[in-house]
Amino acid sequence: MVALSAVERRLVDAVTAGEQLDLRTAEEREIRAGLVRDVLLGAHGRVDARGLQLRGATLTGTLDLDGLHTTARVRLRDCVLPTGAVLRGAALPMLDLGGCTVSGLLADDLVVDGSVLLWRGFTANGLVSFVGARIGGKLDLTHARLAGGSGGAALVADRITLGGDLLLDDAVGTGGAVAGTLQLVGARVAGRLSARRIWLTNPAGPGLNAANLHVTDMVDLSRGIEVHGAGPDGAVRLVGARVGSMSLGRARLENPSGWALSAHYLDVGGTLYLDRITAVGGLRLSGSRVGGQIDLHETEVDGGERSAIAGLRLQVAQGVLLDGARLTAAGTDPTLNLRSTRIAGDLEMRGTRVSHPSGTAIRLNTATVEGRVAMSETEIESGELDLRDSSVGTLYDDPARAKGAVEVNGLTYRGMPGHPGVTVEQRLRWLERMPAYAAQPYRQLSAAYQGAGHEDEARRVLVAQQSHLHRTLTGWSRTRHRWFGLTLQYGYQPGRAVALLIAVLGVAIGLFLSLGGGTQLPAGGPCPVVDRVGLAVDAAIPLVSTGAADRCQLATATGAGQALAAAGWILTLLGWASATLVVAGYSGWVRRR
Numbered sequence: 235m236v237a238l239s240a241v242e243r244r245l246v247d248a249v250t251a252g253e254q255l256d257l258r259t260a261e262e263r264e265i266r267a268g269l270v271r272d273v274l275l276g277a278h279g280r281v282d283a284r285g286l287q288l289r290g291a292t293l294t295g296t297l298d299l300d301g302l303h304t305t306a307r308v309r310l311r312d313c314v315l316p317t318g319a320v321l322r323g324a325a326l327p328m329l330d331l332g333g334c335t336v337s338g339l340l341a342d343d344l345v346v347d348g349s350v351l352l353w354r355g356f357t358a359n360g361l362v363s364f365v366g367a368r369i370g371g372k373l374d375l376t377h378a379r380l381a382g383g384s385g386g387a388a389l390v391a392d393r394i395t396l397g398g399d400l401l402l403d404d405a406v407g408t409g410g411a412v413a414g415t416l417q418l419v420g421a422r423v424a425g426r427l428s429a430r431r432i433w434l435t436n437p438a439g440p441g442l443n444a445a446n447l448h449v450t451d452m453v454d455l456s457r458g459i460e461v462h463g464a465g466p467d468g469a470v471r472l473v474g475a476r477v478g479s480m481s482l483g484r485a486r487l488e489n490p491s492g493w494a495l496s497a498h499y500l501d502v503g504g505t506l507y508l509d510r511i512t513a514v515g516g517l518r519l520s521g522s523r524v525g526g527q528i529d530l531h532e533t534e535v536d537g538g539e540r541s542a543i544a545g546l547r548l549q550v551a552q553g554v555l556l557d558g559a560r561l562t563a564a565g566t567d568p569t570l571n572l573r574s575t576r577i578a579g580d581l582e583m584r585g586t587r588v589s590h591p592s593g594t595a596i597r598l599n600t601a602t603v604e605g606r607v608a609m610s611e612t613e614i615e616s617g618e619l620d621l622r623d624s625s626v627g628t629l630y631d632d633p634a635r636a637k638g639a640v641e642v643n644g645l646t647y648r649g650m651p652g653h654p655g656v657t658v659e660q661r662l663r664w665l666e667r668m669p670a671y672a673a674q675p676y677r678q679l680s681a682a683y684q685g686a687g688h689e690d691e692a693r694r695v696l697v698a699q700q701s702h703l704h705r706t707l708t709g710w711s712r713t714r715h716r717w718f719g720l721t722l723q724y725g726y727q728p729g730r731a732v733a734l735l736i737a738v739l740g741v742a743i744g745l746f747l748s749l750g751g752g753t754q755l756p757a758g759g760p761c762p763v764v765d766r767v768g769l770a771v772d773a774a775i776p777l778v779s780t781g782a783a784d785r786c787q788l789a790t791a792t793g794a795g796q797a798l799a800a801a802g803w804i805l806t807l808l809g810w811a812s813a814t815l816v817v818a819g820y821s822g823w824v825r826r827r
Contacts (some may be wrong), residue, residue: 236266238269238278239262239264239265240262241257241260241262241263241264241265241291242265242266242269245265245269245273245288245291246273246278246279248287248288249273249278249279249281249282249285249286249287249306250278250279250280250281250282251282252282252283252284252285253284253287254287254288254289254309255287255288255289255291256289256290257288257289257290257291258289258290258312259290260290263290263291263292264291264292264293264294265288265291265292265293265294266293266294266295267293267294267295267296267297267298267315267317267319268295268298270286270288270293270297270299271297271298271299271302273286274286274299274302274304274306274308275302275304281304281306282306283305283306284307285306285307285308285309285327285328286306286307286308286309286310287307287309287311288309288310288311288313289309289310289311289312289313290311290312290313291310291313291314292313292314292316293310293313293314293315293316294316295317296315296317296318296319296320297315297318297319297320298319298320299319299320299321299324299326300320300321300322300323300324301322301323301324302321302324302325302326303324303325304324304325304326304327305327306326306327307326307327307328307329307330307348308326308328308329308330309328309330310330310331310334311330311331311332311333311334311354312332312333312334313331313333313334313335314334314335314336315334315335315336315337316337317337318336318337318338318339318340318360319331319336319338319339319340319341320340320341321339321340321341321344322340322341322342322343322344323342323343323344323345324341324344324345325344325345325346326344326345326346326347327346327347327348328346328347328348328349328350328371329344329346329349329350329351330350330351331351331352331356332351332352332353332354332355332356333353333354333355333356334352334356334357335356335357335358335359336356336357336358336359336360336362337358337359337360338358338359338360338361338362339352339358339360339361339362339363340361340363341362341363341364341367342363342364342365342366342367343365343366343367344364344367344368344369345367345368345369346367346368346369346370346371347370347371348369348370348371349369349370349371349372349373349374349398350364350367350369350371350372350373350374351374352373352374352375352378353374353375353376353377353378353401354376354377355377355378355379356375356377356378356379357378357379357380357381358378358379358380358381358388359381359383360381360382360383360386361382361386361387361388361389361390362380362388362389362390363389363390363391364389364390364391364394365390365391365392365393365394366392366393366394367391367394367395368394368395369394369395369396369397369398370397370398371396371397371398372396372398372399372400372401372425373391373394373396373398373399373400373401374399374401375389375400375401375402375405376401376402376403376404376405377403377404377405378402378405378406379405379406380405380406380407380408380409380415380416381407381408381409382407382408382409382410382411382415383409383410384410385410385411385438386409386410386411387409387411387413387414387415387416387417388407388408388409388415388416389407389415389416389417390417391417391418391421392417392418392419392420392421393419393420393421393422394418394421394422395421395422396421396422396423396424396425397424397425398424398425399423399425399426399427399428399451400418400421400423400425400426400427400428400449401428401429402416402427402428402429402432403428403429403430403431403432404430404431404432405429405432405433406432406433406434407432407433407434407435407441408434408435408436409435409436410436410437410438410439411436411438411439412438412439412465413439413440413443414436414439414440414441414442414443414467414471415434415435415436415439415440415441415442416434416441416442416443416444417443417444418442418443418444418447419443419444419445419446419447420445420446420447420448421444421447421448422448423447423448423449423450423451424450425449425450425451426449426450426451426452426453426454426478427447427449427451427452427453427454427477428452428454429442429454429455429459430454430455430456430457430458430459431457431458431459432455432459432460432461433459433460433461434459434460434461434462434463435461435462435463436462436463436464437462437464438464438465439463439464439465439467440463440465440467440468440469440470440471440496441461441462441463441469441470442455442461442463442469442470442471443467443471444470444471444472444475445471445472445473445474445475446473446474446475447472447475447476447477448475448476448477449475449476449477449478450478451478451479452477452478452479452480452481452504453475453477453478453479453480453481454480454481455470455480455481455482455485456481456482456483456484456485456507457483457484458484458485458486459482459484459485459486460485460486460487461485461486461487461488462488462489463487463488463489463492463494464489464490464491464492465489465491465492466491466492466493467492467493467496468489468492468493468494468495468496468497468515468518469487469488469489469492469493469494469495469515470482470485470487470494470495470496470497471496471497472495472496472497472500473496473497473498473499473500474498474499474500474501475497475500475501476500476501477500477501477502477503478502478503478504479502479503479504479505479506479507479526480500480502480505480506480507481506481507482495482507482508482511483507483508483509483510483511483529484509484510484511485511485512485513486511486512486513487511487512487513487514487515488513488514488515489514489515490514490515490538491515492515492540493515493516493517493518493540494513494514494515494516494517494535495508495511495513495515495516495517495518495519496518497517497518497519497522498518498519498520498521498522498544499520499521499522500519500522500523500524501522501523502522502523502524502525502526503525503526504525504526505524505526505527505528505529505552506524506526506527506528506529507529508528508529508530508533509529509530509531509532509533509555510531510532510533511530511533511534511535512533512534512535513533513534513535513536514536514538515535515536515537515538515540516535516537516538516540516541516542516543516544516563517533517535517542517543517544518540518541518544519543519544519545519548520544520545520546520547520548521546521547521548522545522548522549523548523549524548524549524550524551524552525551526551526552527550527551527552527553527554527555527579528550528553528554528555529555530543530554530555530556530559531555531556531557531558531559532557532558532559533556533559533560533561534559534560534561535559535560535561535562536562536563537561537562537563537564537565537567537569538563538564538565539563539564539565539566540563540565540567541563541565541567541568541569541570541571542561542562542563542569542570542588543561543569543570543571543572544567544571545570545571545572545575546571546572546573546574546575547573547574547575548572548575548576548577549575549576550575550576550577550578550579551578551579552578552579553577553578553579553580553581553582553605554572554577554579554580554581554582555582556570556581556582556583556586557582557583557584557585557586558584558585558586559583559586559587559588560586560587561586561587561588561589562588562589562590563590563593564590564591564592565593566593567593568590568593568594568595568596568597568617568620569588569589569590569593569594569595569596569617570588570595570596570597571594571597572596572597572598572601573597573598573599573600573601574599574600574601575598575601575602575603576601576602577601577602577603577604577605578604578605579604579605580603580605580606580607580608580627581598581603581605581606581607581608581626582608583607583608583609583612584608584609584610584611584612585611585612586609586611586612586613587612587613587615588612588613588614588615588617589614589615589616589617590616590617590618591616591617592617593617593618594617594618594619594620595614595615595616595617595618595619595638596614596617596618596619596620597620598620598621598624599620599621599622599623599624599641599644600622600623600624601624601625601626602624602625602626603624603625603626603627604627605627605628606626606627606628606629606630607626607627607628607629607630607631608630608631609629609630609631609632609635610630610631610632610652610653611632611635612631612632612635612636613635614635614636614637614638615637616637616638617638618638618639618640618641619636619638619639619640619641619642620641621640621641621642621645622641622642622643622644622645623643623644623645624644624645624646625645625646625647626645626646626647627647627648628647628648628649628651629645629647629651629652630651630652630653631651631652631653631656632652632653632656633652633656633660633661633663633664634660634663634664636664636667638667639667639668639669640664640665640667640668641668641669642665642668642672642675643668643670643672643674643675644674645674645675645678646678647678647682649682649685649686650682650683650686651679651682658683658691658694658695661679661695662694662695662698665679665698665702666698666702668702671702671703671705671706673699673703676695676696676698676699676702677696677699679695680692680693680695680696680699683695738774738805738808738809739770739771739774739775739809741774741805742770742771742773742774742801742802742805742809743767743770743771743774745770745797745798745801745805746766746767746769746770746773746798747763747766747767747770749794749797749798750766750794751789751792751794751795752788752789752792752793752794752795752796752797752798752799753765753766753769753786753787753788753789753795753798754786754787754788754789754795755785755786755787756785756787761785761786761787762786764782765782765785765786766782766786767782768780768781768782768783768786769782769783769786769788769802770805773801773802773805773806773809774805774806774808774809775809776806776809776810788802
């Protein structure tokens with residue numbers, strides 16, 4: 235057995251007495267790491283219940299506690315472990331390495347009854363690994379500095395099980411592992427996960443990879459966290475995670491080559507706070523379920539080649555708040571993609587600005603929003619608005635602010651669309667921006683006006699529908715459609731046909747009165763005025779007979795009589811056409827056709 239140095243003898247005595255050995259101001263601070271294991275195994279006497287308490291020492295050699303089972307607490311504060319520590323498969327009541335500087339810490343399958351404290355400036359210049367570890371209390375890495383190196387991870391705690399909290403507040407992590415700088419894949423946390431103001435970077439993969447994470451309480455990644463990542467997996471990866479509630483408020487996320495937040499199939503029991511995020515790279519929430527609301531107000535996201543917010547098949551038990559958000563994208567996907575989303579509350583987008591230079595700005599097709607869709611101050615600066623086949627409680631928007639194409643075929647809503655200041659003209663101009671003609675949007679809007687008692691506006695919408703249809707027709711169909719439009723307003727103003735018939739009658743009476751020399755009595759002599767009017771009525775209204783023809787005849791031997799005969803044929807044709815239009819208009823035949 236190697237003889238103990240003076241400082242090592244002091245450590246043995248301190249452990250036996252249950253006291254702390256503080257070497258921060260001592261001249262001799264080096265202690266063999268192997269002695270720590272021997273002491274914990276009782277090789278140098280009984281270990282007090284308060285365990286090993288060492289502060290400010292430099293441990294030479296690797297601290298090897300592999301497989302060690304002890305009932306003594308291990309407290310190494312402000313110590314330096316130049317070659318790291320190994321605790322794989324060890325079983326301890328408590329581990330405290332607060333303020334220590336280590337080259338690495340391998341603690342896979344570690345079992346700790348209490349807490350593991352890597353806090354108060356704990357610094358690791360290599361991998362810290364807790365894969366499969368079971369910790370009864372908390373794992374505290376508050377203010378830790380974790381440097382995994384250019385090709386390695388800083389912290390790997392996949393499948394760790396914690397009975398308490400996981401604390402990473404104000405921690406800094408750097409690394410270059412493709413799987414992530416901080417890896418918490420499949421971790422189980424019975425308390426909360428708090429990583430406020432954390433700073434992570436990874437040029438090769440995610441800054442934080444917590445896929446399939448389970449946290450009973452809240453996940454708090456708020457108050458200005460900053461995460462820089464790379465690749466398709468996202469800067470922050472939370473795919474399939476299940477949490478009580480979550481906040482990334484005021485986070486700064488950056489991943490120019492992929493998603494800033496990759497959280498599809500996320501399951502949140504309460505509210506999901508994504509407010510005031512600044513992100514380069516989109517936020518992916520497709521297939522997620524949120525038991526509360528999603529708060530995205532004042533969030534600024536540049537999705538690049540991906541959607542700024544991808545929420546396909548998203549399910550939200552309350553509302554989605556996007557007030558004041560700024561969303562941009564330039565790829566083939568929509569900037570705000572909420573296709574097939576189900577929202578039990580409201581979708582609020584007041585003061586939101588959404589743009590896409592060449593594609594769809596907002597896609598809400600086949601979505602269901604049980605409350606209202608509030609877009610009264612939404613600026614669609616460029617790009618298409620797609621609301622096809624969606625169902626909303628009420629549509630509270632301002633159609634004048636949507637500058638691109640509008641896809642609304644199949645959109646259904648309750649009540650009048652738009653805020654009270656929206657006019658029927660503005661709404662019709664909105665519908666005219668549909669890339670292809672569709673009847674349903676006009677019918678839906680007309681029914682809304684009719685339900686509100688605005689019959690004139692309802693008819694105007696239906697006439698506008700036919701005008702839009704007319705632009706799609708060709709040939710004879712277009713000509714016939716135009717005729718019905720001019721004469722009957724497509725069946726919605728049959729009074730026009732009555733006016734036409736009256737006009738034909740007026741022309742006929744004028745002709746027969748002005749060309750009196752073209753008529754004569756059977757016995758000779760001019761016809762009375764009343765009989766000439768009767769002849770005009772008989773010519774202009776084919777279904778009416780005044781009997782004037784029995785008393786008065788056309789003098790076809792005269793020029794005036796020949797003119798009246800020719801005019802009579804034309805007037806009869808016009809009269810038949812006008813009368814037919816009157817019947818067709820008031821019977822609804824034109825509208826049905």
